[in-house]
Amino acid sequence: MTVTNRFRALMVDQAEDSFSVDIKELSLDDLPEGEVTVRVSYSGVNYKDGLASIPKGRIVESYPMVPGIDLAGTVTESSDSRFRPGDPVIVASAELGVSYYGGFSEMARVPADWVIPLPSGLSLKEAMILGTAGFTAAMSVQRMEENGLQPDRGPVLVTGATGGVGSTAVAMLAKRGYTVAASTGKAAEHDYLKSLGAEEILSREETTKEEKRPLLRARWAGAVDPVGGKTLSYLLSTTRFGGSVAVSGLTGGTEFTSSVFPFILRGINLLGIDSAHVTNAYRREVWNRLADDLKPEKLLEGTGVTEISLDELPQALTSILKGGVRGRTVVKL
Template sequence: MMVESFRSFVVDKSEGSFTSGIKQLKMNQLPEGDVLVKVAWSGVNYKDGLASIPNGRIIESYPMIPGIDLAGRVIHSNDPQFKAGDEVIVASADLGVSYFGGFSEYAKVPAEWLIPLPEGLTLREAMILGTAGFTAAMSVQRLEDNGLAPSSGKVLVTGATGGVGSTAVAMLAKRGYEVVAGTGKATEQDYLKQLGAVEIVAREELLQSNKRPLAKAKWAGAVDPVGGEILSYLLSTVSFGGSIALSGLTAGANFSTTVFPFILRGVNLLGIDTAHISNEYRREVWKRLATDLKPESLLEEIGSAEVTLDELPQALETILKGGVRGRILVNLGG
């Protein structure tokens, strides 16, 4: 049954003013799109936090419904690939940035962005993973494509209590890797060990590097959603032929290095961009998220925090302050 109006979290910006909050919208206010989805779940990402503030520099046009993730059921489709009742996922693409996103009870999206829910995942589990889990899985995929294997040695995950970090720790541990978790949260050691980390390294230790272009080689590879000077440390300490999968900038966009890690140790710096990849590749990574990379019993531990649409503004504020452990889910009717 089609509703006349629905609730969404909307941000808007015009000369000298910025607003954000829950609004009642009508169906004709949604953008053009092939498929109408009744959203069941979304997730809170750092990118969503940036979208919720006036100087986040992430939104391409206003007004906008943020939310780069959604999972729900098809209500109506103009594309023969999908029919009413199909369970689907949209994660990343241009959702919530240049196209109305997942913080809404209904969404209308291009068919090419939709991923059929893979067998082995529920809609809720898909959003516990979301773009953060997809980013972690893509990082593991790229590292393995470049030669990383469980026998290679220790793998460091930075920002290990965040969405990407938590899921990366759990995925790598499931695959049999010796995972070291880097974190600035000393109180979260039990959580990280539960996810599968064999060792915890304080953020301060990663930052107190002696700033030499090359230091003692420690890591066979690294998953880095943090960036900044942490990346400088990683480049100087990754082993010969090792790789770093870089996906974020929570510690800053700038870092310092020299050519030496690349020409004397053959270090690979792998950029992880989840938005501009083929749908075929996206579906393959989601298949792995439903099978060999699914953290199984740890999913509920990673995604234990849940908010309503009304509670969303506080969650967005929290993620910008670095106060999130694991994933925050947005329940839109799940």
């Protein structure tokens, strides 16, 4: 496989009084150490990547940095016997794009322990339509099922439902046979959410209004929550006995109010979803489900996917921070 030494990448850099986001030409010598070198085909745009593109995002650990917390591509070189040139692979989460040059680059070099063989049943593009957002949604579903969630237990609510985690969660849960409700602040997107499998739509106002009572009417057997803040307060007070809330994000804020009553009177489970530090074996298990029973065909085949070039990426990063992205955006490299 022919590999050119020069390639393009999006790079962020910060000095004492300046911050920059530029597309630069790099060489293979600029890449960090690692056992596996990958020609990147696609990367996904995540909220965390948006945070990496602003000076006060508090995501990037050192500068300069190539953001992009996930990538899919083809191995060009490997010193690890588990991978050979030509192998299609995924790298998602871990420290990619945060403390290690990430996926917004035509070439990448990573530790072998971060690399996942592309599961049969997924293309490289499909893997990045899912990306870390899809992995987070799938991990949320799996963690809730590990804690007793089943389709016959009752409806499951997905908050922030038009975003990356939310939209993939709606489609996954519907495929698994769950009754899905979706919460969104975008009235124009109700038809889109119903096309993914949502049977009920809740307004953002309903899931964020202030309540003095610690417990409200029990409605949900489970909830996928990439929002946090007041929405998480609502979920804790409305989840049914023995249900689970899987929280993975903070677009609605980092603070929430609750009491011990949801936990000691309804026995609910508050599940923190951290996709960055799970074991490689668990990561492979979830990715294999993403290629099988959790593969959200309605999302992958629908209108909720936008493909962009590297040159269009800075604008997409701005849009995702403003809540202006529906579904998933993938970068073709």
